[in-house]
Amino acid sequence: MINPTLSRRRLLAAGGAVVVGFAMPALTGRGGEAAAAPGTGMPAPDALDSWLAIGPDGRVTVFTDKVDLGMGVSTAFAQIAADELDVPVQSVSIVMGDTARTPDQGGVGGSTSIAVGAVPVRQAAAEARRVLVGLAADRLGVAADTLAVRDGVVYAPDDPTKSASYGDLIGGRRFNIAVTGSAPVKAPDQYKIVGTSVPRIDIPAKAAGAFTYIVDVRVPGMLHGRVIRPPVPGARLVSAGSAEGLPGVHRIVAKGNFVGVVADTEWHAVQAARNLKVTWSAPRVPWPAMADLYTAMWSMTPTTRRVMAQAGDVDGAMRGAARTIEARYAWPFQSHAMMGPSCAIADVSDRGATIWSSTQHPHQLQHGIADLLGLAPGAVHVIWVEGSGSYGRAGMDDAAGDAAILSQAVGRPVRVQWMRADETGWDPKGPPVVVSVRAGVDAQGNVLAWDYVARGFSGSGIPAAATTGGNMLAGQLVGLEARGFDVPTVVQENYAFPAKRKTGEIVPWPQDGSPLRTANLRAPSQPATTFGGESFVDEMAAALRIDPVDFRLRYLRNPRDAAVVRAAAQHAGWAPRPSPRPDISRLGVTTGRGFAYAPRGNTLIATIAEVEVNQATGQVHVTRLVLAHDCGLIINPDGLRGTIEANLIQSTSRALKEEVRFGPSGVASVDWATYPILRAPEAPDRIEVVLVNRPDLPPYGAGEPATVATAPAIANAIFDATGARLRTVPFTPERVKAALADRTWPAA
Amino acid sequence: MSSPAGASPAAAHPAAAAAAPSPAATIRLTVNGVVHTVQAAPGTPLLYVLRDDLALRGPRFGCGLGQCGACTVHLDGAAVRSCTIPVAAAAGRRITTLEGLGPAGRLHPVQQAFVDEQAMQCGYCVNGWIMTAAALLARTPNPSDAEVRSALAGLICRCGAHMRMLRAVRRAAQSRG
Numbered sequence: 001m002i003n004p005t006l007s008r009r010r011l012l013a014a015g016g017a018v019v020v021g022f023a024m025p026a027l028t029g030r031g032g033e034a035a036a037a038p039g040t041g042m043p044a045p046d047a048l049d050s051w052l053a054i055g056p057d058g059r060v061t062v063f064t065d066k067v068d069l070g071m072g073v074s075t076a077f078a079q080i081a082a083d084e085l086d087v088p089v090q091s092v093s094i095v096m097g098d099t100a101r102t103p104d105q106g107g108v109g110g111s112t113s114i115a116v117g118a119v120p121v122r123q124a125a126a127e128a129r130r131v132l133v134g135l136a137a138d139r140l141g142v143a144a145d146t147l148a149v150r151d152g153v154v155y156a157p158d159d160p161t162k163s164a165s166y167g168d169l170i171g172g173r174r175f176n177i178a179v180t181g182s183a184p185v186k187a188p189d190q191y192k193i194v195g196t197s198v199p200r201i202d203i204p205a206k207a208a209g210a211f212t213y214i215v216d217v218r219v220p221g222m223l224h225g226r227v228i229r230p231p232v233p234g235a236r237l238v239s240a241g242s243a244e245g246l247p248g249v250h251r252i253v254a255k256g257n258f259v260g261v262v263a264d265t266e267w268h269a270v271q272a273a274r275n276l277k278v279t280w281s282a283p284r285v286p287w288p289a290m291a292d293l294y295t296a297m298w299s300m301t302p303t304t305r306r307v308m309a310q311a312g313d314v315d316g317a318m319r320g321a322a323r324t325i326e327a328r329y330a331w332p333f334q335s336h337a338m339m340g341p342s343c344a345i346a347d348v349s350d351r352g353a354t355i356w357s358s359t360q361h362p363h364q365l366q367h368g369i370a371d372l373l374g375l376a377p378g379a380v381h382v383i384w385v386e387g388s389g390s391y392g393r394a395g396m397d398d399a400a401g402d403a404a405i406l407s408q409a410v411g412r413p414v415r416v417q418w419m420r421a422d423e424t425g426w427d428p429k430g431p432p433v434v435v436s437v438r439a440g441v442d443a444q445g446n447v448l449a450w451d452y453v454a455r456g457f458s459g460s461g462i463p464a465a466a467t468t469g470g471n472m473l474a475g476q477l478v479g480l481e482a483r484g485f486d487v488p489t490v491v492q493e494n495y496a497f498p499a500k501r502k503t504g505e506i507v508p509w510p511q512d513g514s515p516l517r518t519a520n521l522r523a524p525s526q527p528a529t530t531f532g533g534e535s536f537v538d539e540m541a542a543a544l545r546i547d548p549v550d551f552r553l554r555y556l557r558n559p560r561d562a563a564v565v566r567a568a569a570q571h572a573g574w575a576p577r578p579s580p581r582p583d584i585s586r587l588g589v590t591t592g593r594g595f596a597y598a599p600r601g602n603t604l605i606a607t608i609a610e611v612e613v614n615q616a617t618g619q620v621h622v623t624r625l626v627l628a629h630d631c632g633l634i635i636n637p638d639g640l641r642g643t644i645e646a647n648l649i650q651s652t653s654r655a656l657k658e659e660v661r662f663g664p665s666g667v668a669s670v671d672w673a674t675y676p677i678l679r680a681p682e683a684p685d686r687i688e689v690v691l692v693n694r695p696d697l698p699p700y701g702a703g704e705p706a707t708v709a710t711a712p713a714i715a716n717a718i719f720d721a722t723g724a725r726l727r728t729v730p731f732t733p734e735r736v737k738a739a740l741a742d743r744t745w746p747a748a
Numbered sequence: 749m750s751s752p753a754g755a756s757p758a759a760a761h762p763a764a765a766a767a768a769p770s771p772a773a774t775i776r777l778t779v780n781g782v783v784h785t786v787q788a789a790p791g792t793p794l795l796y797v798l799r800d801d802l803a804l805r806g807p808r809f810g811c812g813l814g815q816c817g818a819c820t821v822h823l824d825g826a827a828v829r830s831c832t833i834p835v836a837a838a839a840g841r842r843i844t845t846l847e848g849l850g851p852a853g854r855l856h857p858v859q860q861a862f863v864d865e866q867a868m869q870c871g872y873c874v875n876g877w878i879m880t881a882a883a884l885l886a887r888t889p890n891p892s893d894a895e896v897r898s899a900l901a902g903l904i905c906r907c908g909a910h911m912r913m914l915r916a917v918r919r920a921a922q923s924r925g
């Protein structure tokens with residue numbers, strides 16, 4: 001057992017922060033504290049001390065705004081800093097996402113933590129190494145360029161008496177210099193730690209039950225809050241009831257249409273929220289019937305229509321085509337459905353506000369909370385603490401807003417943890433997307449033109465970062481205006497079709513105060529756009545009777561694209577032939593294989609799914625997934641594999657099972673029974689990951705890309721197995737049976 | 749329109765039946781070999797007492813509905829969901845949490861296997877997987893892959909770390925051999 005008495009009752013004092021390290025160092029006695037930028041309380045990004053500190057014992061602390069969402073980013077940062085400094089990776093600790101101690105790097109999103117976020121850390125570490133070697137040269141009386149560094153000790157290779165450790169040289173003191181970017185960083189062939197499978201920093205404590213998650217944070221004098229949401233969007237609060245008969249209740253807080261309870265214990269808060277008699281007005285829901293959603297989306301007039309990419313004369317080529325092929329695809333509302341419902345602790349007083357949150361955007365949330373509470377941003381201190389895995393703009397920032405309002409109302413620290421129905425029912429949703437694709441081909445079966453349209457809702461209703469009060473649900477419910485943003489979505493692919501057009505369209509959707517407001521969910525909208533694109537490519541290949549891999553390779557001219565496609569096909573033992581398989585039986589259990597490829601930014605993936613389809617029940621079981629992955633330089637191969645495997649499971653779940661249900665009385669998907677996701681018996685029998693390492697390239701993102709091509713690979717495999725084409729996600733048994741009934745293959 | 753609890757209808761909560769206010773009682777609990785005395789209404793779900801009164805971190809709130817397993821503890825060696833068990837029903841029984849699963853100062857073989865296989869993403873769910881797997885292996889030391897999968901079917905892992913967690917359970921079974 002792991003020291004139960006010490007780990008218990010360990011209170012996080014107000015203003016404290018969580019340090020993640022291979023060994024937990026004491027917070028005191030550490031090297032120079034980050035340098036504050038004037039006026040904001042935020043460390044200045046150009047100061048070396050903002051990024052890195054070295055203690056008297058030689059331990060290194062790295063400061064970054066990039067936070068760990070459960071994918072091992074803290075370990076990767078430790079590897080990068082350790083390699084650049086020539087210290088053991090175990091001597092590095094990471095402080096993440098504290099507005100008073102870490103520079104603003106824009107928060108986490110778009111798989112950029114390593115690709116972009118680690119760049120200044122690497123630079124600062126290189127700069128620090130140069131300074132330290134210079135200090136050692138002075139002390140030892142030798143030229144700096146004759147010195148070497150090993151395990152945090154600078155030494156003269158030809159004179160073993162001459163050495164000085166980092167701890168001796170700077171320990172506990174500040175560097176007091178700017179990072180100029182002029183210190184050379186190591187070339188990839190000099191890396192000793194980057195590129196190796198260093199075990200994750202956080203896992204031992206997590207396996208032992210000793211890790212501090214946001215839900216474990218306790219502050220002195222803390223009360224417990226819970227929220228009560230309107231039954232449907234637009235419902236107005238008529239009466240918030242009274243605390244009478246509700247044990248332990250400190251206050252019922254009603255503000256606009258925001259209702260919350262604050263109680264002395266968590267269980268009292270839960271019961272009070274459940275039993276409080278709240279009366280709401282009963283407006284009609286502002287959305288169509290669920291069954292009509294996609295028809296409604298196609299019938300709306302777009303508010304924005306943007307041609308995102310264009311090559312050649314698409315309309316002319318279509319007119320000259322021997323044949324055109326056309327299809328439409330649809331992707332549903334999906335929930336982030338975080339494992340642990342959103343949680344935050346707020347301590348709001350006359351002196352300002354301290355917020356503990358698992359937000360992906362600490363510095364942006366600082367501004368949002370300030371706006372929500374009417375405080376100056378400098379009076380708000382946001383401290384990130386790791387939460388349940390998050391995959392975009394889920395409820396974390398909303399819970400912070402809830403806690404802030406409740407704490408401000410009662411003048412004491414308040415901890416809010418959402419109930420399951422608050423999380424699944426009220427998180428900002430991944431938006432539905434409909435896709436229409438048309439292609440023109442000539443008499444020889446060459447693609448002449450491709451015309452791709454993706455249509456989505458009001459861009460995203462809820463921006464990735466909660467920079468204003470109105471971008472939190474509580475803010476919307478108290479009447480602050482949401483500031484949405486309209487970015488049309490578009491497919492990412494690199495096919496060299498002679499004429500090509502990609503269009504993104506936006507149709508209106510009511511967002512404010514709605515459980516169907518939309519926001520980024522892992523690889524925002526790309527699973528949907530790639531589902532349309534890669535299903536359609538498969539449909540073209542099938543119509544032309546060409547092997548799906550060969551077909552793609554004909555049009556992929558970039559060698560990295562072709563290499564990742566070949567790597568997956570080769571590993572899977574892909575035998576070229578057209579889909580569907582030649583010997584389809586219309587009865588019983590049948591098997592098939594499907595291919596899909598996609599870039600996401602500079603990362604490239606190719607996914608192969610093998611499925612078993614029970615044609616009597618419509619059940620689809622994924623027996624094997626093979627994924628080839630090229631994200632440039634690999635920092636930690638085992639960590640990367642873990643993240644890719646998890647992406648594949650989550651995206652299989654999204655493809656086979658996930659759809660938020662809604663109707664006239666609100667959102668009906670509120671828990672794991674009404675929003676089922678993949679469980680152990682349904683997980684694929686095998687997942688095989690092929691890593692394509694590119695030490696000559698920078699590290700690109702890996703948090704999301706492996707998610708984007710699973711649904712089309714599975715749909716293409718179902719087609720291969722049965723001749724039935726699934727054009728709407730998820731591939732539930734009912735949908736599969738309907739597609740089987742509609743199929744034209746094999747010719748009857 | 750009147751809704752007592754917004755989007756969380758009381759009927760959906762198994763513990764709601766016990767939610768009627770009841771006065772706090774003194775309850776003795778044996779957790780990880782240590783006897784504790786707590787003041788709690790007898791109907792309070794065990795989870796809240798473990799986390800809020802005894803400051804344990806292994807069992808976590810995931811759904812409060814018995815659907816996900818994040819709150820799993822062992823009660824006299826059997827894996828149960830502490831979010832749906834009233835604290836009074838655990839009095840006088842042997843409660844083990846993730847913190848107390850291994851022998852003093854050491855990890856249980858299942859915990860060690862999860863470390864060795866790096867078998868998690870965020871790890872929020874991992875309490876349920878480790879506690880359920882440990883109970884399974886105590887009963888069935890050498891389960892087949894299908895037995896492992898079906899024994900773990902009641903658990904959620906939103907991040908999707910299933911493949912590694914299944915490997916870790918196999919590794920633990922082999923290490924106990």
Ligand code: FES
Nearest residue numbers: 810811812817831
């Ligand atoms: S929290 Fe107990 S089963 Fe989900």
Ligand code: FES
Nearest residue numbers: 869871905906907
């Ligand atoms: S590892 Fe995040 S929920 Fe399982």
